[in-house]
Amino acid sequence: MRCTQMFSIPLVILVPSAYGRMLLRLANTVKERSDIHLQIFAAGNDWPLEKVKEMTEAGIYKGFKPFEQLKSDFQQADAFLTVMSFEKAEEPFMKTSFTTKWLDYVPYGKPVFVWAPDYSTAYQFAHQHRAGIAVSEDDPVALVKAMIDAASNLETWQAACGGARKAAETVLNAEKIHTLFVDRVNHVCRQSQDTPNIDDLKELAR
Numbered sequence: 260m261r262c263t264q265m266f267s268i269p270l271v272i273l274v275p276s277a278y279g280r281m282l283l284r285l286a287n288t289v290k291e292r293s294d295i296h297l298q299i300f301a302a303g304n305d306w307p308l309e310k311v312k313e314m315t316e317a318g319i320y321k322g323f324k325p326f327e328q329l330k331s332d333f334q335q336a337d338a339f340l341t342v343m344s345f346e347k348a349e350e351p352f353m354k355t356s357f358t359t360k361w362l363d364y365v366p367y368g369k370p371v372f373v374w375a376p377d378y379s380t381a382y383q384f385a386h387q388h389r390a391g392i393a394v395s396e397d398d399p400v401a402l403v404k405a406m407i408d409a410a411s412n413l414e415t416w417q418a419a420c421g422g423a424r425k426a427a428e429t430v431l432n433a434e435k436i437h438t439l440f441v442d443r444v445n446h447v448c449r450q451s452q453d454t455p456n457i458d459d460l461k462e463l464a465r
Contacts, residue, residue: 276305277344277346277348277349278342278344279304279305279306280346281342281344281345281374282299282342283306283310283314284399285297285374285399285402286299286314286317286319286320287399288399288400288403289319289399289403290313290314290317290319292403294407294410295403295406295407296318297319297340298318298319298321298332298336299314299319299320299321300321300322300323300324300329300332301320301321301322301323302323303323304320306320326363333363333364333367334367336367336369337369337370337410338369338370338371338372338406338409338410338419339364339367339369339370339371339372340371340372340373340374341358341360341361341364341371341372341373341374341375341381341391342358342373342374342375343356343358343373343374343375343376343379343380343381343382344376345375345376345397350376350378353375353376353378353379353380353381354378354379354380355380356380357380357381357384358380358381361381361384361390361391361426361431362431364423365390365423365424365426365427365431366427367423368420368423368424368427369419369420369423370391370392370409370416370419370420370423371385371390371391371392371419371422371423372391372392372393372394372402372405372406372409373385373391373392373393373394374394374399374402375393375394375395376395376397377395381393382395388422388425388426388429388430389418389422389425390422390423390425390426390430390431391419391422391423392405392409392415392419
């Protein structure tokens with residue numbers, strides 16, 4: 260069995276508007292629990308001041324920390340969390356954007372929980388590549404249940420660890436993504452160089 264006591268889940272994100280409301284609901288849900296230690300690292304937030312104080316004192320809201328310093332927190336963590344908004348106004352963005360923090364998480368080979376609507380790129384990516392434990396209910400209680408269930412099931416936990424490691428070695432490998440990006444840029448540049456100058460075309464047409 261995976262440990263049934265406290266496990267730590269750090270979340271690195273900007274916390275404005277839709278995400279802020281979503282994460283505050285989750286923070287309120289886990290604040291009194293002794294088995295989940297949620298940590299939110301953020302460059303900013305729009306929470307009420309009393310909530311910032313409350314969640315800071317609870318050890319949930321950690322404020323900003325440079326990425327290099329976050330690595331020690333990642334090493335100590337048991338799992339990670341990435342989220343995408345369920346709010347209707349955000350739906351087009353959720354369908355076309357991707358949560359890039361996933362690239363920072365998977366090299367640690369630990370479960371990545373994905374709290375996102377089923378139409379989002381994050382949810383679909385998790386299922387397609389088996390790279391995360393996805394929860395598509397807009398309810399923090401459902402997310403907490405998924406966390407506890409996974410932590411209590413060794414097979415589920417190990418499968419999630421394996422999915423993260425595989426993603427880090429393949430589709431989310433930073434070096435491969437960089438190489439692909441450079442290759443595409445070079446390809447576009449070569450195409451641009453091969454395109455006849457418009458003045459040359461006019462001259463040929465005469």
